[in-house]
Amino acid sequence: MFDEYSLGSLTIVTPNEVKHNTSITIVDGRIDGFSKSKKKNYDIEGAYILFPALINAHDHLFGSYHPKIGTSPYICWLPWDYDLKNSPVYEERNKNNPFDIYLAGAYKNLISGVTTVHDHIPHHINDPFIDKLPIRVLKDYSLSHEASMYDLKWGDGIGIEHKRAVKNNIPYVTHIEEGFDVESLRGIENLEEQDALSEHTVLVHGIGFSKGDINKVANRNAHFVWCPGSNYFMFKRTAKVKEIHKAGINMSIGTDSPASGELNLIDEIKFAKKIYKEMYNEELDDKLIVDMITVNPAEAFRIQDKLGSLEKGKLGDLLLISGDANDPYSSLVNAGLKDIALVIMEGFPLYGDNNFSDIFKDSGKNYSIIHIDGKEKLIIGDPKGLMKRVSEVVGFEKKLPFLPI
Numbered sequence: 001m002f003d004e005y006s007l008g009s010l011t012i013v014t015p016n017e018v019k020h021n022t023s024i025t026i027v028d029g030r031i032d033g034f035s036k037s038k039k040k041n042y043d044i045e046g047a048y049i050l051f052p053a054l055i056n057a058h059d060h061l062f063g064s065y066h067p068k069i070g071t072s073p074y075i076c077w078l079p080w081d082y083d084l085k086n087s088p089v090y091e092e093r094n095k096n097n098p099f100d101i102y103l104a105g106a107y108k109n110l111i112s113g114v115t116t117v118h119d120h121i122p123h124h125i126n127d128p129f130i131d132k133l134p135i136r137v138l139k140d141y142s143l144s145h146e147a148s149m150y151d152l153k154w155g156d157g158i159g160i161e162h163k164r165a166v167k168n169n170i171p172y173v174t175h176i177e178e179g180f181d182v183e184s185l186r187g188i189e190n191l192e193e194q195d196a197l198s199e200h201t202v203l204v205h206g207i208g209f210s211k212g213d214i215n216k217v218a219n220r221n222a223h224f225v226w227c228p229g230s231n232y233f234m235f236k237r238t239a240k241v242k243e244i245h246k247a248g249i250n251m252s253i254g255t256d257s258p259a260s261g262e263l264n265l266i267d268e269i270k271f272a273k274k275i276y277k278e279m280y281n282e283e284l285d286d287k288l289i290v291d292m293i294t295v296n297p298a299e300a301f302r303i304q305d306k307l308g309s310l311e312k313g314k315l316g317d318l319l320l321i322s323g324d325a326n327d328p329y330s331s332l333v334n335a336g337l338k339d340i341a342l343v344i345m346e347g348f349p350l351y352g353d354n355n356f357s358d359i360f361k362d363s364g365k366n367y368s369i370i371h372i373d374g375k376e377k378l379i380i381g382d383p384k385g386l387m388k389r390v391s392e393v394v395g396f397e398k399k400l401p402f403l404p405i
């Protein structure tokens with residue numbers, strides 16, 4: 001039976017403190033408390049730290065292909081989108097079964113410690129795939145593609161989609177000011193005109209935000225998602241994140257798709273730290289970075305009662321990493337793919353080091369063996385089979401560097 005177990009003894013990062021020599025008990029997929037289970041305990045020996053599993057606040061799973069497209073810097077996202085859709089790589093990607101591209105994106109997120117992702121795309125595109133993927137893709141959101149007149153017309157329009165979000169208490173998500181031309185820079189005004197700037201609004205990119213825009217976002221308690229890797233690839237610059245943080249805006253980090261962004265969320269946070277240092281000549285705080293991939297996106301996407309932190313009653317979504325227990329936050333920020341030691345979703349292991357094979361065996365699910373940076377890992381399903389299918393479709397041995405198996 002796998003309905004109750006504990007992991008111990010561990011260094012556990014909870015919202016308000018770092019607990020050492022503590023166990024965590026999972027009952028029926030939820031966190032039951034921080035003691036040893038009398039029913040079943042797995043001893044975790046070695047230098048490990050437990051975090052909540054990560055949340056990737058912005059991705060487009062259908063764009064999970066490689067290589068990146070484009071010759072930057074662009075004036076806004078529109079000419080990049082044209083280059084993307086007229087590229088041989090785009091044509092090659094489209095030969096594949098769309099579900100396989102989604103699956104590649106899900107595995108990309110899983111091996112970097114992510115169990116929850118926001119896939120920014122109209123519902124009719126991701127609805128057929130979500131329940132078949134190994135990780136959680138958020139279902140409850142309304143959206144528009146962009147807050148300008150040349151957006152891709154996703155959803156029913158800014159005003160209607162935002163009203164829907166308020167009515168159903170879900171997030172309304174949109175790209176905004178992803179560029180520097182006059183229309184892109186009207187993003188916040190466009191939202192205001194349609195009464196769509198509120199605590200339900202989640203704004204992605206905002207690289208054109210002025211100080212006035214930042215104040216408006218702060219005053220309305222809207223949320224911000226930062227995708228520094230994608231911004232730098234397309235525009236050679238990113239949003240005024242220090243000013244956005246100082247204004248008190250809830251900030252999260254997202255990867256965007258591999259067509260423009262970093263390979264995965266753990267690369268993205270390293271890029272965020274590096275670029276912040278270059279922009280402001282000071283360090284971006286490691287705890288803030290960890291908040292931006294756990295509690296902050298949980299708040300933005302209105303799932304904070306279930307996810308984003310290790311607290312009794314929340315879902316058992318756990319991330320165990322190898323690292324220095326005396327410096328947990330910087331251990332996570334500096335972690336490589338090989339340091340992602342165990343990823344658990346609602347109590348069930350999805351991915352991790354072979355030395356935790358007992359937990360995998362007891363869960364009763366099907367796993368395969370892969371090697372990441374020379375380290376043997378167990379993973380749910382069969383990502384090697386996926387890569388074989390992709391290679392067969394395109395006619396050569398395809399490599400996707402965000403899935404280095």
Ligand SMILES: [Zn+2]
Pocket residue numbers: 058059060120175204256257
């Ligand atoms: Zn995007």
